Amino acid sequence: MSLVVNQTTTKNCSKCGAAFGCGITSTNANCWCMDLPNVGPVATSDQDCLCPNCLAEAIAGLSLADNQATEAPTSATYLEGPLVEGEDYYLEGAAMVFTAHFLLRRGYCCESGCRHCPFDSI
Secondary structure, three states, X not given: OOXXXXXXXXXXXXXXXXXXXXXXXXXXXXXXXXXXXXXXXXXXXXXXXXXXHHHHHHHHOOOHHHHOOXXXXXXXXXXXXXXXXXXXXXXXXXXXXXXXXXHHHHOOOOOOOOXXXXXXXX
C-alpha cells in the first residue's frame, strides 16, 4: 500500500503575483525550492515566498561581492566554538581543507591560495 502525500499550499508570489504550489508532493519529499542553491534570504522581510521563476532570478542575481565583508574582523569571532567537519573543513590526507562557507565567515582573503577561496573571483 502506497501512501500518497500532498502537503502543498497555493501561494502567490510576493514579487510578480503568480500562483504556485509550495510544500511536499507525493513525487518529491521536499518543496521545489529545496532543489535550488541554499543562499539565505533573497526576499525582503515584508515578503513571503517567491515563485520558481522569481526565486531563480533572485538567486542568479546574487553576487559574491554583495556578501563581502567591508573590513577584516577585529577579533577571531569566526573561530569561537569548535570547527565542524564537513561544514567548515574537510580532511584530505593529513591536510585540513577549509570550505568556502568557513572562508566567507572569516570575511577576507588571506592570499594563501586557498582551494575554495570565495574571494578569488572578486
